[in-house]
Amino acid sequence: MVPAYLIYGVLYGTLFALMAMGLTLTYMTTKVPNFAYGSFVTLGLYTAYHFSTVFKINPYESSFAAFLVAGAVSALMYVAILRPLARRGTSLVALMIATFAVDIGFIGIFGIYTDYMQEHYPYSYPKQLPAALPGDFFAFGIQGLFFVAPIILAAITLAIYVLFTRTKFGIAMRASVENSSLAKVLGINVERVNVVSWMLAGGFAGVAGALYTLWLPGGTSTGSDLIVPIFAASVLGGLNSIFGAVVGGLAIGSSEDLVTTWLAVGVGYYAAAGLAVLLMLMGAALLRRKLRLVRRTLGDPRIGLVDRRTLLTAMGITSVFFVVVGVYMLFEMATGFGTDLFVSGLVDGYGSEVVGYQPAVPLLIMAITLLVLPRGIVSLNLGWLRRKK
Amino acid sequence: MGLPVIILFGSFNIVAFSVDFISFYALYLVLSISLNLEFGYAGIPNFGKVLFIAGGAAFAGSISGRLAAYVLNVPTRGDFITNNFNIINVGVNSILPSVPWFVVVLVVIALLIGGAIGALFGYLASFPAIRLREDYLGMLLLGVAQFFQLIMLNYTPLTGGNQNIAVPNPYQYFTNLGTGYATLVEAAVMGVLAIFVYLYAERIARSPLGRTLKAVRDSEDAARALGKDDAAFKRNILIAASAIAGVAGALYSFQLATVTYDTWTRFAWTFWPFLIVIIGGAGNNVGVAVGTFFFALVYKGLLIIQPDLQPYLGGIDPNWLTYLLFATLLIGILMLRPEGLVKEKSAPTLSRRKLMSIVRSAGVEPGGGGQGERLGRVKGALSRLRKLLPRKSGGLGQAEK
Known part of the structure; x- marks a missing residue:
């Protein structure tokens, strides 16, 4: 039997990886965080809903349509709104506000659409779907999406990898992301690259939205609820690397539920013991390396939250704290549990209350990422793992 | 019919409309002016604006109810949150009209709480605001604002979670007088706040502080080279502007008479102020006043014609057209007139x-x-x-x- 939180983690992780890939793609090409991106997920969701309700087509099949619809709208948003604005020399903040405006426009469009559908298909409850859309199969007693979604993600990631490394167009894309004026000099059509990137980005969101309907009931607010975790995943992935975004998405999606479930339902003792050991190891590693590791992983200090010296001091204090807490927790566990408020609270005390704060986990991860790894996971220097003494 | 003068325009009551309009205009003027201080003058894109007004409203609403129940000796009979309706709406509100001194004290305390919470949140927000680039800052503040809504939803002692909690009604005396009086007083109080905030912002704009802020906005490096501490200026303006938003939130919670977590959406309290500042013209208080007027007129005007529009739309809520209209309007302004309706003038030194x-x-x-x-x-x-x-x-x- 596969535990529920594992299914949840895998599905959420996969979908977030898809969404974060798209957001990162738009950020790489235009350097604007797209606040309307969540709406493209909703767009994919309603495409799947429309095909399912009106034509009785399975969301797996209609995810292709979702890709096309969301991709086309996303490309249109770039061509009709962001490109003209950017050509006028509009500032970054004004561009961000423009994407915000597009998001507002989407609210209106979804509102009109759902009102219309409410009129014609009143029992499908389009504003907030009552249940996941039908059409999924079951294998080994588990929802088929559990197997299909990772395969789709892997296929898309592989396709992107092949595109970026094996095709001329993909190399042109990378070149124009690195340095667009230099790419222009070389005769690369940067505009076409940007339009294609935006189309792919919207398409990924659309596919994620369509697959989402198979698993959870969505609604008009799904996209705007998801936008913060998507940003968190992208930031964790470094905002400038597609494969970083995949890792970030998987991490965010799985952590959101795993963290709170572990705290709440009590993988309890094991989690606490594991945490204690992990804390001690982290503290010891930090102390022993005299914080050189941290220094190397630091990115551009301009976009980090703290300067280097504050960070090193903080890490020093934290490492000592980690060791002390770890030893203390192990001691507590050895001498009989439940006497101490802190440990027992961590294991099972706050159960139901913790679960409510679940959506805060991605935000927390984003804040921590900005604090210690402003350039994201991809900036981690893993050379020390391989080096021999 | 409480008000002595009522002029009817068909089914449209012009007096009620004006009172409602003034109250709405004043609220959004306060909010937009405070956003303009951050965004227009200091160049901080505060995409978490809702956090500060919601913080003010939540804490002021939550604490003032408890304070009133404690001082007026209303029996709580169990938990304040679960028994909230009885304590406030039946208990406190029936006593309040007879103790005018306490009403004033209560309102002042609530406004102070709102301002303090706003200032505290602003101080906390200044840490990332000083250090992060605009795009990272926008994403982070948007998330933090969402996080606060999550706290309001889950931490029941604050605002009752997914139930709303009632806020004592300081206008109860006027409510008892008849229909219309309370809304009139509410509009007047909000209007007075708006006038004060406007004068304060205008004073900042005309002072060396305003010019320094603009210098920091236009070129941090140049301002720093001239010996200005750009981080301190940004932090202070963020604290001041957030405190204003917190006060507005506290006052608005009295007007709403309840605090609910789902009132505080980022669309209504972050996007509309940005829309107003962009339409009116950033970095310029007159522009913001004009922009707020334009926004309030369109918004409230659309609400009036909505019932007439309804039959032609076939089951579609005309409210969605408002969203579409404002989105188009904002993008249109950004494209055709990015400086806004009223252009920013060079900072005045002397008159x-x-x-x-x-x-x-x-x-x-x-x-x-x-x-x-x-x-x-x-x-x-x-x-x-x-x-x-x-x-x-x-x-x-x-x-x-």
């Missing part, structure tokens, strides 16, 4: 009258004479003017010597 009087006192008649002569006079007047002005504002001029 024109004062400048002219200085020129006159230097013995020069403005106008007249040949071109060369006039130029000489102007140069002379300028050098005298430079001596009269305090040293700080002549920084660049002195460097030339």
Whole structure:
């Protein structure tokens, strides 16, 4: 039997990886965080809903349509709104506000659409779907999406990898992301690259939205609820690397539920013991390396939250704290549990209350990422793992 | 019919409309002015604006109810949150009209709480605001604002979670007088706040502080080179503007009479203020006042024609058209008139009258004479003017010597 939180983690992780890939793609090409991106997920969701309700087509099949619809709208948003604005020399903040405006426009469009559908298909409850859309199969007693979604993600990631490394167009894309004026000099059509990137980005969101309907009931607010975790995943992935975004998405999606479930339902003792050991190891590693590791992983200090010296001091204090807490927790566990408020609270005390704060986990991860790894996971220097003494 | 004068325009009550309009206009004016201080003057894109007004409303609403119940000796009979309706709506609100001194104290305390919470949140937000680039900052503040809504939803002692909690009604005396009086007083109180906030912002704009903020916004490096502590300026303006938003939130919670977590959406409290500032013109208080007027007029006007529009739409809520309209409007403004309805003027140093009087006192008649002569006079007047002005504002001029 596969535990529920594992299914949840895998599905959420996969979908977030898809969404974060798209957001990162738009950020790489235009350097604007797209606040309307969540709406493209909703767009994919309603495409799947429309095909399912009106034509009785399975969301797996209609995810292709979702890709096309969301991709086309996303490309249109770039061509009709962001490109003209950017050509006028509009500032970054004004561009961000423009994407915000597009998001507002989407609210209106979804509102009109759902009102219309409410009129014609009143029992499908389009504003907030009552249940996941039908059409999924079951294998080994588990929802088929559990197997299909990772395969789709892997296929898309592989396709992107092949595109970026094996095709001329993909190399042109990378070149124009690195340095667009230099790419222009070389005769690369940067505009076409940007339009294609935006189309792919919207398409990924659309596919994620369509697959989402198979698993959870969505609604008009799904996209705007998801936008913060998507940003968190992208930031964790470094905002400038597609494969970083995949890792970030998987991490965010799985952590959101795993963290709170572990705290709440009590993988309890094991989690606490594991945490204690992990804390001690982290503290010891930090102390022993005299914080050189941290220094190397630091990115551009301009976009980090703290300067280097504050960070090193903080890490020093934290490492000592980690060791002390770890030893203390192990001691507590050895001498009989439940006497101490802190440990027992961590294991099972706050159960139901913790679960409510679940959506805060991605935000927390984003804040921590900005604090210690402003350039994201991809900036981690893993050379020390391989080096021999 | 409580109000003595009622003019009917068909089914449209102009007095009720005006009162409602003033109240709405004042609320959004306060919010937009405070956003303009951060965004227009200091260049901080505060995409978490809702956090500060919601923080003010939540804490002020939550604490003022408890305070009123405690001071007025209303029996709580169990938990304040679960028994909230009885304590506030039945208990406190029936006593409040008879103790006017306490009403004033309660309102003042609530506004102070709102302001303090806003300032605290602003201080916390200043840490990332000083250090992060605009895009990272926008994403982070948006997330933090969402996080606060999550706390309101889950931490029941604050605002009752997914139940709303009632806020004592300081206007109860006027409510008892008849329909319309309470809304009139509410509008007046909100209007007074708006006037104060406007004058405060205008004072900042005309002071050296306002010019420094604009300098920091336009070029941090240049401001730093001239010895201005850009981080401190950003932090202070964020604290001041957030405190204003917190006060507005506290006052608005009285008007709403309840605090619910789902009132505080980022669309209504972050996006509309941004829309107003962009339409009116950033970095310029007159523009924001004009923009708020335009926004309020369109918004409230659309609400009036909505019932007439309804039959032609076939089951579609006309409210969605408002969203579409404002989205188009904002993008249109950004494309066609990015400086807004009222363009930002260069920062005023002294008023024109004062400048002219200085020129006159230097013995020069403005106008007249040949071109060369006039130029000489102007140069002379300028050098005298430079001596009269305090040293700080002549920084660049002195460097030339």
